Amino acid sequence: MSLANTLSPRTLTRRSFCAGTAALAAAAALPLSGCSGLSATGGLTHLVIKVPRTGHDVVFDESISQVETVVQAMADDFAATYERPVEVEVIVFEQNQYDSAIVGSFDTDKAPDVLYGDYFNISTYIHTGRVVPLDDIVTPAIRDDIFDQLWEMSAIDGRTYMMPYLARQNVLAYNLEMFRNAGLDAFIAEGKITAWSLEEWTRILDALAESLPEGSFPMMMYAGSSQGDTHIMTLLRSAGSSFFDSDGHFSLSAPEGVAALRWIQDGVGRGWFPPHAENLEIEDCSSLFREGQLAIYMVNNASLGRYGDTIGLVNFPGPDADGCCTTFASGFEVFDNGDADKLEVARDFISFVYGSERWLDYAAGTLPASKQVAERYGDAILAYELFRENGDNVVDFTGNNPDTRAVRDIFYTGIHDLLMGNMTPEECAAFLDERCNAAIDEGIAESRLHE
Structure with a gap:
């Protein structure tokens, strides 16, 4: 079954959330401007994930043509299974709009809590001081499963700021x-x-x-x-x-x-x-x-x-x-926008993705970062061994x-x-x-x- 056929509106939309919580908001006298989340303790957390519009193929799911479809499905699954209420808003931007979509949205309710993108673009944002290191959520199993070359590309001064998902x-x-x-x-x-x-x-x-x-x-x-x-x-x-x-x-x-x-x-x-x-x-x-x-x-x-x-x-x-x-490696970053609750949820989203065989498998169409995904699908990925063997010539x-x-x-x-x-x-x-x-x-x- 294709991913498109399994998607469901499990992530609350802005409209449905606002309507469904109006009574609660009135009773608690909480502001709902922008529906950015009820509170940092026990209420609904609004998470923003940003992703550039990018073509993407998956060897076992012909319904996928864009990577944002996969990220949206990850967000839906996370919201449906997370231990407390969360609203995940996935915002897609064009490839030539990285800076306006990221830096231009800092200190607004559209600032990214999680960013997926190409490393040569997103590595710049590490130097803003807002991207958090993720070494403490990289378990030994996760570290062993990702190709070493990609970990090297993901680190600055010995700390991991990007989570590799795939490469081209x-x-x-x-x-x-x-x-x-x-x-x-x-x-x-x-x-x-x-x-x-x-x-x-x-x-x-x-x-x-x-x-x-x-x-x-x-x-x-x-x-x-x-x-x-x-x-x-x-x-x-x-x-x-x-x-x-x-x-x-x-x-x-x-x-x-x-x-x-x-x-x-x-x-x-x-x-x-x-x-x-x-x-x-x-x-x-x-x-x-x-x-x-x-x-x-x-x-x-x-x-x-x-x-x-x-x-x-x-x-x-x-x-x-x-x-x-x-x-060209692609993967995730997590941003600290001054909200400890959102930061915790964003980090939990990354742990959710990298702890899920299902969502790691959706990198199988390019060169997956996961060794296990490469082992499962390498034979089905066009010219996989040819490009993997050519990796010694990468500059x-x-x-x-x-x-x-x-x-x-x-x-x-x-x-x-x-x-x-x-x-x-x-x-x-x-x-x-x-x-x-x-x-x-x-x-x-x-x-x-x-x-």
Whole structure:
């Protein structure tokens, strides 16, 4: 039976709660403004869970297409079984509205008590001092069940601030037909995630630029906004750059970083990218790839199924022969909004989810954080073993930066000018190092962790 068919309105709606408690409110002379909860002792607690609108598949439940459906069902089940009255309000926001949905709602009745999202977005909020460490509710059984790499991504200064739920691994996909038409059969490796040297990448892109029909292009490139810029950051490792130094600061002015920037800039004149890529968004390139007008584009294990057997997989060019890839983890945070009762309930919600085999199972569609879920459903998850084995090639694209969003607001502007030819590779490297490192330092200076 699908999750959609089992959902029931067990979480009280705002309207039904207000109507059902009117008499009680009058008798107790309690304010009901916003229906934010009756009291901190014995009354109904109003919990706010926020989640960005995100596509999501589950191998055993075809009714699921969005992750917010799963989070809503978790909330319903929690409210129905919790030991005392609780009203859970799930608020869905758009992917480009993280800051307005989270920081913009602080100190209001819409402030999140629990947030589900992608780590590279939600890790920023740890440094507001409102996200609480969760080590005391991470039982030995929970800790043993989650893959170690995800725990490492979830911690700051040895404390766990995020609870990993799933991950998506990002590699590049290449259109098999376009490669064959360009005489590139020798580079095709079906059934595996392959890797090419930078010299081979150059040969491949030149061959595609020469052979593709008008209106088709060899490879993705975009710098119209910060959306998708993490993939461009990964490409800057192509000549051997580590991207970050040992302190987590940009180090693109090193020869390897400049060489990677030059490789990209040279690609503009060699016809590797769609024209005026500096003004394109990642979604523009996605559309071109889906329409068969782009030969190479980013995919992850969750999006792989939409392309069937029309593509092959390759790692980003990287510092060694195996190339590199990235992992985007997603999970939960709990916020302290000054209400001890709500904080307790929010932490209990996390314990409820991670103590439930049923709700952990709903991560089975991507790379589940739970080892037990991976064991139960790994065979049913598309290319699960392929991506799991490629995990050794994952690189960190954040550098534990305390304010990734501020850095990203700067980064794409440098790539924009590089693609336009307004900056040399050396100038772009200096710009990115100076401006992005200043944002990193500002984030470090302003960071405060929950006491």
